[in-house]
Amino acid sequence: MKFEKPLMRLDGEKMLIGIKDIAKLFAISIVTCCAAFVCALFLNYNIDIVGIKDKITNPQGIIMYNAQVASGKVVAGVSGGCLVVTTVVLLIFYVKNYIDSHGKELGILKALGYSEINIARRFWVFGISVLIGTVIGYAAAAVYMPTFYDIQNDMELLPEMQPEFHSFLTFSLIAFPTVFFMLLSVLYAFFKMKHPVLGLLRESQNIKIRKSKGKKNDEKDMPFLTDLKKNTIRSRKILVFFVGFSAFCFSSMTQMSMSMKELSSESFSFMMISIGLILAFMTLLMSLSSVVKSNTKTIAMMKVFGYSQKECSSSVLYGYRPVSYVGFAVGTVYQYMLLKIVVDVIFADFENMPEFHFNFKALGISLIAFLAAYEIIIYCYSRKISRQSVKSIMLE
Amino acid sequence: MIEAKEINKFYGKGESRFQVLKNITLTIRDGDFTVILGASGSGKSTLLNTLSSLEHPDSGNIFYDKTDITKLSESDLTKLRRDDIGFIFQQYYLLPNMNVDKNVKMGAALAKNKDYRTIIDAVGLSGKLRKYPGELSGGEQQRVSVARALAKNPKVLFLDEPTGALDEETGRQVLDYICTLQKKYGFTIVMVTHNVNIAEMADTVIKMNSGKISEIYSNEIRKTAYEIGW
Numbered sequence: 040m041k042f043e044k045p046l047m048r049l050d051g052e053k054m055l056i057g058i059k060d061i062a063k064l065f066a067i068s069i070v071t072c073c074a075a076f077v078c079a080l081f082l083n084y085n086i087d088i089v090g091i092k093d094k095i096t097n098p099q100g101i102i103m104y105n106a107q108v109a110s111g112k113v114v115a116g117v118s119g120g121c122l123v124v125t126t127v128v129l130l131i132f133y134v135k136n137y138i139d140s141h142g143k144e145l146g147i148l149k150a151l152g153y154s155e156i157n158i159a160r161r162f163w164v165f166g167i168s169v170l171i172g173t174v175i176g177y178a179a180a181a182v183y184m185p186t187f188y189d190i191q192n193d194m195e196l197l198p199e200m201q202p203e204f205h206s207f208l209t210f211s212l213i214a215f216p217t218v219f220f221m222l223l224s225v226l227y228a229f230f231k232m233k234h235p236v237l238g239l240l241r242e243s244q245n246i247k248i249r250k251s252k253g254k255k256n257d258e259k260d261m262p263f264l265t266d267l268k269k270n271t272i273r274s275r276k277i278l279v280f281f282v283g284f285s286a287f288c289f290s291s292m293t294q295m296s297m298s299m300k301e302l303s304s305e306s307f308s309f310m311m312i313s314i315g316l317i318l319a320f321m322t323l324l325m326s327l328s329s330v331v332k333s334n335t336k337t338i339a340m341m342k343v344f345g346y347s348q349k350e351c352s353s354s355v356l357y358g359y360r361p362v363s364y365v366g367f368a369v370g371t372v373y374q375y376m377l378l379k380i381v382v383d384v385i386f387a388d389f390e391n392m393p394e395f396h397f398n399f400k401a402l403g404i405s406l407i408a409f410l411a412a413y414e415i416i417i418y419c420y421s422r423k424i425s426r427q428s429v430k431s432i433m434l435e
Numbered sequence: 436m437i438e439a440k441e442i443n444k445f446y447g448k449g450e451s452r453f454q455v456l457k458n459i460t461l462t463i464r465d466g467d468f469t470v471i472l473g474a475s476g477s478g479k480s481t482l483l484n485t486l487s488s489l490e491h492p493d494s495g496n497i498f499y500d501k502t503d504i505t506k507l508s509e510s511d512l513t514k515l516r517r518d519d520i521g522f523i524f525q526q527y528y529l530l531p532n533m534n535v536d537k538n539v540k541m542g543a544a545l546a547k548n549k550d551y552r553t554i555i556d557a558v559g560l561s562g563k564l565r566k567y568p569g570e571l572s573g574g575e576q577q578r579v580s581v582a583r584a585l586a587k588n589p590k591v592l593f594l595d596e597p598t599g600a601l602d603e604e605t606g607r608q609v610l611d612y613i614c615t616l617q618k619k620y621g622f623t624i625v626m627v628t629h630n631v632n633i634a635e636m637a638d639t640v641i642k643m644n645s646g647k648i649s650e651i652y653s654n655e656i657r658k659t660a661y662e663i664g665w
């Protein structure tokens with residue numbers, strides 16, 4: 040009895056997810072890192088600039104002050120309305136999908152007699168990934184802050200400003216997201232475990248089986264590949280939404296960060312664009328990797344039967360393409376509206392502020408980047424699947 | 436004809452590296468029923484997977500007629516699998532989000548086989564066309580996997596323990612049906628089994644023991660699925 044426990048724990052940890060898997064969750068860390076960096080930088084600056092309001096005496100300084108506060112609000116509004124919200128939604132999806140696709144392992148552990156909470160608590164590593172990301176992002180922001188403050192005040196119209204430390208910012212950018220995602224993952228896994236063991240084991244849990252009613256006739260004549268395509272999409276609606284949403288993020292993040300170039304100082308537009316691109320790419324990578332992971336077995340089986348790579352991709356992986364285009368279009372409209380509203384509201388009192396126009400160049404660049412990224416990611420994953428043996432895929 | 440020449444296969448790396456297949460040489464004639472017998476872990480599934488192009492041997496060659504399949508490109512292998520090979524796995528591997536009818540259609544579509552429903556009938560699943568794999572018993576899933584492979588009209592059918600999950604009566608029916616189809620279409624069968632009795636149905640029996648072929652013999656007369664013990 041005495042030596043059984045450590046053995047069992049080892050087994051369980053191997054099956055699900057442990058501290059060692061943090062590297063695999065690097066996408067989460069990168070995304071949260073970017074979001075924390077942007078938020079920390081601008082929120083800190085906005086708080087500090089409000090603090091020196093009384094010290095400004097010259098009229099030019101007051102104009103500068105108002106403009107800075109305004110553009111700070113634009114950036115904060117945009118990063119708040121887009122980066123943070125989308126990042127959070129995205130992570131929630133990712134965690135849900137991850138846990139859903141490990142239903143079988145959950146079932147086995149439960150059948151072996153592990154308690155629900157004992158299994159669920161392993162998912163706290165999602166929180167660790169978020170912690171790593173936000174800490175790095177926050178630290179990078181802290182390092183960059185003095186330079187950033189200087190750039191913001193390069194005409195020296197405002198009094199000398201030093202970055203102040205705001206503990207509640209640290210708290211809300213690091214501790215809060217970490218605890219939130221830790222609890223979210225553990226609780227979601229915990230509630231998932233409430234399903235009966237057999238349901239978890241049979242994997243039918245995540246596959247919503249939809250019996251066709253009365254439509255049997257037109258289904259009969261459908262070629263197999265078309266049928267498969269429809270079924271793949273229908274059986275995992277959550278993934279469809281995930282893909283659409285990530286395309287939405289991609290389009291809004293990249294276009295927004297490029298459009299901000301005209302609204303905020305030149306100096307950090309480069310930074311915003313890089314962060315926008317990194318975030319956009321990571322989101323797409325996360326959603327497409329979930330798509331591939333949920334369909335790897337189907338593809339492996341099709342290959343055994345002699346379906347070509349092209350047939351597999353087009354009927355399974357590319358089924359999500361239309362959704363992603365819709366997501367992209369919605370994202371384009373969304374970022375335009377958001378920027379327009381923010382600019383209209385905040386700059387309403389300014390006379391010589393540039394009017395905000397739709398940025399076609401940004402749309403073009405974003406669209407090309409999106410199409411290229413989408414195809415490349417899918418291609419790389421298809422290659423990866425072809426190199427694995429059928430047995431290893433099916434037993435995963 | 437399938438010819439394997441001095442196949443060696445290893446699993447693992449470094450310390451834990453060990454040889455699963457040791458110098459396997461064998462010939463399988465067209466239209467033959469070959470059975471691979473051996474204890475659990477002796478390498479039967481690995482041999483079957485290697486012969487059927489699903490796994491690569493570390494050395495040695497496998498010829499399908501004159502073509503060495505170990506040298507084929509991925510797209511040529513795809514063509515080979517599509518046109519010539521049917522596979523039934525020990526673990527079934529059905530598509531979980533497709534119902535019975537569509538799972539079988541997955542094989543039938545490749546051969547443009549419109550009559551695949553008769554195969555579903557023959558394995559006794561006509562009443563379960565609209566069921567999903569998650570709603571079937573183990574034996575039923577196995578029969579779907581048999582039907583799926585047969586629907587493809589393969590030239591060579593590889594079977595890994597196709598009756599492992601079936602009771603005696605259903606097992607006999609399925610084997611009998613496979614043999615009937617073989618008589619009709621003349622395809623080649625390579626089948627892995629634990630069951631020594633099933634070996635009496637074969638033309639050729641290959642016995643394996645820890646990665647090596649320990650014996651190959653032919654049966655003068657093939658017994659039918661109803662004549663063998665179980």
Ligand SMILES: Nc1ncnc2c1ncn2[C@@H]1O[C@H](COP(=O)(O)OP(=O)(O)OP(=O)(O)O)[C@@H](O)[C@H]1O
Nearest residue numbers: 446447455473474475476477478479480481482525
């Ligand atoms: N991917 C793998 N990596 C490492 N070892 C493996 C792998 N696959 C199989 N083995 C080992 O190779 C040996 C042969 O496996 P194989 O599946 O061919 O056995 P088998 O004869 O089919 O057994 P059974 O009758 O139980 O199905 C076993 O000892 C197994 O542990």
Ligand SMILES: [Mg+2]
Nearest residue numbers: 479480525595
């Ligand atoms: Mg085996």
